[in-house]
Amino acid sequence: MKKSFFSLASAAAVGIATTHFIAPAQAAKIAGFQTLGSQMTGMQVTAHFQNGGSQNLTWASSDTQSGGVNGNGWSLNQSGDTFNSPWILNASQSLSSLIINAIPGNTVFDDGSHPSTEGSERGWSFDVLLGNLPTSFPYSHPIEISAGDLFGKLTLTWDRGFTGELKFLADTDTIVQAVPEATSVVGLLAFGVFGASSLMKRNSIRI
The missing domain is CATH 2.60.40 (Immunoglobulin-like)
Known part of the structure; x- marks a missing residue:
């Protein structure tokens, strides 16, 4: 269970890191x-x-x-x-x-x-x-x-x-190269963690 949560949290972090590197060149x-x-x-x-x-x-x-x-x-x-x-x-x-x-x-x-x-x-x-x-x-x-x-x-x-x-x-x-606003990054992080938590809860209910 913990493993699933941390895997999801890590995936969210990777997604945020990717956004951070792509956004500057595009903007x-x-x-x-x-x-x-x-x-x-x-x-x-x-x-x-x-x-x-x-x-x-x-x-x-x-x-x-x-x-x-x-x-x-x-x-x-x-x-x-x-x-x-x-x-x-x-x-x-x-x-x-x-x-x-x-x-x-x-x-x-x-x-x-x-x-x-x-x-x-x-x-x-x-x-x-x-x-x-x-x-x-x-x-x-x-x-x-x-x-x-x-x-x-x-x-x-x-x-x-x-x-x-x-x-x-x-x-x-x-x-x-414009860096994404801090609020945007925090928002993405919060969204990623929220999504991971939601999936964890769903898995708990199934168990």
């Missing part, structure tokens, strides 16, 4: 449209290697204008406004794909399509300036408040692998 608001390389701290960048294995790194600022990641045999850096200043990818070992998850850095990609999300202004979609064009380069994880132009993730893939240098444009905007 994102545009905070700025001139995003610098130094302002994307926290982004997650994952490189997958042609010969197997991968490496995930966290984006960090290197000066007031720039930021990047430096891995084992590869690096990705960006300096200045992402609207017109290139990202630079270097790889001495062959990459099969590169995934940039911008959300953890309070950042989203703006592909420049219309209509434009209020506050995001004009964007610029992925555009290679120099180097080996990826086989595919889709944006994914659309942002809830977006008019269809904002995304949380950019994935570059090369069927035959990539080495060398790649310079590309990919505009980004800065977001503020």
